[in-house]
Amino acid sequence: EDQVTQSPEALRLQEGESSSLNCSYTVSGLRGLFWYRQDPGKGPEFLFTLYSAGEEKEKERLKATLTKKESFLHITAPKPEDSATYLCAVQANTDKLIFGTGTRLQVFP
Amino acid sequence: DAGVIQSPRHEVTEMGQEVTLRCKPISGHNSLFWYRQTMMRGLELLIYFNNNVPIDDSGMPEDRFSAKMPNASFSTLKIQPSEPRDSAVYFCASSPDRTYYGYTFGSGTRLTVV
Numbered sequence: 001e002d003q004v005t006q007s008p009e010a011l012r013l014q015e016g017e018s019s020s021l022n023c024s025y026t027v028s029g030l031r032g033l034f035w036y037r038q039d040p041g042k043g044p045e046f047l048f049t050l051y052s053a054g055e056e057k058e059k060e061r062l063k064a065t066l067t068k069k070e071s072f073l074h075i076t077a078p079k080p081e082d083s084a085t086y087l088c089a090v091q092a093n094t095d096k097l098i099f100g101t102g103t104r105l106q107v108f109p
Numbered sequence: 110d111a112g113v114i115q116s117p118r119h120e121v122t123e124m125g126q127e128v129t130l131r132c133k134p135i136s137g138h139n140s141l142f143w144y145r146q147t148m149m150r151g152l153e154l155l156i157y158f159n160n161n162v163p164i165d166d167s168g169m170p171e172d173r174f175s176a177k178m179p180n181a182s183f184s185t186l187k188i189q190p191s192e193p194r195d196s197a198v199y200f201c202a203s204s205p206d207r208t209y210y211g212y213t214f215g216s217g218t219r220l221t222v223v
Contacts, residue, residue, distance in 0.1 A: 034212075043113070043200050043214030044152070087152065096165065097212075101151035 002027040002092050006100035013107050016077050021103045023088030024070040033071050034097065035064050036087040044087055078107045113215035115201050121221045127189040130218045133182055134203030138213075143176055143186050144200040146217070152200070158184065191222045 003026045013019055025033065032051050036044035048057040050066040057064050061082065063074045073086055085102040092098070114133040122128050134141050142157040156166040158178045166176070173192070178184040188195055202214040 041216070043202070043216050045214070046212055089152075094165070096154050096157075096168075098154075099152035 002090065002098050004088055004090055004098050004100040006086075006088050006103050008103060009101070010104045011106070013075075013078055013105070015079055015107055015109050018074070018076045018078070020075070021073040021086055021105070022070060023073070023100055025088075025090045027090050027092040027098070029093040031091045031093070033066055034089040034091070035062075035071070035073055036089065038085045038087055038102070047086075075105070078105075080107045080109050083107045113201055113203050113213050115199075115215035115218050117218060118216065119219045119221075121223065122191055124192055124222055125190040126222075127187065128191045128195075128220060128222075130186040130199050130201075130220070132184045132186075132201030132215060134184070134201070135213055136182070138203035138205050139181070140204040140206065141178060141184050142202045142204070142212075143184070144202065144214075146198045146200060155186070188220075191220075193222045196220055196222050 005024050007022045032049050034049050035047040037047055038044040048064040050064055053066055053068045055066050061076050065072050083106050085104045087099055087102045089097040089099040113135055116131045120128060140159050143155040144152050145155055146152045153168055155168045156176045157164055161178045161181060174188055176186045198217045198219050200214050200217045202212055204212045
């Protein structure tokens with residue numbers, strides 16, 4: 001069964017304290033891995049798509065990487081405005097996106 | 110563009126009542142998805158449409174749930190009769206094609222069944 005597991009469930013960081021979020025997956029035939037950001041009371045907002053192992057994508061303080069078993073979302077020198085829930089999702093051999101339950105990130109000044 | 114528009118934003122109803130959630134996708138997007146989000150299970154795909162045709166409804170929990178897309182600019186998700194375990198945030202999303210690049214979510218409808 002296709003599965004996505006995110007860790008940790010929650011992460012508290014001091015402003016400027018870099019860290020990484022993990023997304024491990026078990027899927028038959030990965031077509032794409034997606035990262036989304038979700039703010040309270042809002043829908044998820046698309047960040048990145050990764051398609052093959054070794055691929056990396058960057059956006060401001062965020063960098064996403066992909067291996068054959070997991071993806072990392074690296075946050076460099078985070079700011080309070082980076083506080084949100086970060087969701088990982090995979091697309092396998094169907095049109096469905098399978099989401100993890102997310103990592104809730106809080107960045108304190 | 111106003112994005113994906115969902116209504117209502119909040120709905121509180123009594124067990125056994127019918128509930129209808131509404132979604133207007135982004136103009137020009139030909140795929141539409143209904144998701145449900147809970148703390149325990151996260152985001153679950155309920156059903157999706159491509160060019161107004163339901164493609165996969167295997168995520169619909171049971172016969173109490175139904176979804177329609179009568180035209181390219183409108184979709185509904187109906188629950189009849191509603192139960193307390195249906196309480197969740199329901200999201201609609203649209204995409205310009207059947208891939209997930211450029212997949213845009215609405216702000217969701219928070220449903221509470223008492």
